Amino acid sequence: MSVLEAIFLGIIQGLTEFLPISSTGHLTVAGKLLNLISEDHPEQWTAFIAIIQLGTLLAVLVYFWNDLINIIKNFVKDNLLKPVKYSEQNINSKLGWLIIIGTIPVVIIGLTFKDTIEGALTKNLYIISVSLIVLAIILAIAEKIANFKKDVKDITIIDSLIIGLAQAVSLIPGSSRSGTTITAGLFIGLNREAAARFSFLLSIPAVLASGVLQLYEALKFVDQTMVVNLIVSTIVSGVSGYLAIDFLLKYLKKNSTFIFIYYRIGLGILIIIFLLSNIIKS
Numbered sequence: 001m002s003v004l005e006a007i008f009l010g011i012i013q014g015l016t017e018f019l020p021i022s023s024t025g026h027l028t029v030a031g032k033l034l035n036l037i038s039e040d041h042p043e044q045w046t047a048f049i050a051i052i053q054l055g056t057l058l059a060v061l062v063y064f065w066n067d068l069i070n071i072i073k074n075f076v077k078d079n080l081l082k083p084v085k086y087s088e089q090n091i092n093s094k095l096g097w098l099i100i101i102g103t104i105p106v107v108i109i110g111l112t113f114k115d116t117i118e119g120a121l122t123k124n125l126y127i128i129s130v131s132l133i134v135l136a137i138i139l140a141i142a143e144k145i146a147n148f149k150k151d152v153k154d155i156t157i158i159d160s161l162i163i164g165l166a167q168a169v170s171l172i173p174g175s176s177r178s179g180t181t182i183t184a185g186l187f188i189g190l191n192r193e194a195a196a197r198f199s200f201l202l203s204i205p206a207v208l209a210s211g212v213l214q215l216y217e218a219l220k221f222v223d224q225t226m227v228v229n230l231i232v233s234t235i236v237s238g239v240s241g242y243l244a245i246d247f248l249l250k251y252l253k254k255n256s257t258f259i260f261i262y263y264r265i266g267l268g269i270l271i272i273i274f275l276l277s278n279i280i281k282s
Helices: 003-018 023-033 042-063 065-081 091-112 114-118 125-145 157-169 177-187 192-221 224-254 258-276
Strands: none
Touching (some): 003 023, 003 042, 003 177, 042 065, 042 192, 042 224, 065 091, 091 157, 091 192, 125 177, 125 258, 157 177, 192 224
């Protein structure tokens, strides 16, 4: 892998992690087209992806730093220092609970099916292409029937569980974490920006936990020749991820998600055509 390829992959990771178009799908296609996924040592590619994801984790932490500080401070105050009933807690304290509750499904399902998810399933382009198309259609349905009346402050515990279950669905390659959670947010009546904002906040514990776990396992497959490329790609993914978050939140204030829906369907069909033409191999 060259430095230019590392930069290219970092840009892809950063942009597609937060836009609802699937980072796993894009990285897998890019890796196969660039012949970067070794048949003999596929674990090196898995390790590479696991590590550069930490860049996008840093991006969301930096972007929502003030929000996170307020959530943590108020959560500690209302639940540990001067405990009050949930109904009497402020929005930041409640957000803390909603993020915790919404994270439970992905933790349970992720640990239960860890080997399957991280195995051949991750690199199966047929699964990725179908997921891109099917989840795009479901997002389109959500766009058509949503009322867009609720804001983040209106999210209930049941709502957070529903969005949390949607986040667990994103473990299927090609689904997109932001795609599934934003879709669920629209179904429960959130406006687009609120759905995206809660989606990003909800992603933090899951991405942090899986990132630390995968980093520990990935370091076993990292050799000296990968170090520079990993550093470059991680930094680039962080910068592009920050820009992607900022873009999407501003974009969804005035626009629908249909541009991403059309893109997902087009990409899914293109991957299937390429597979059938043997331009890329699953």
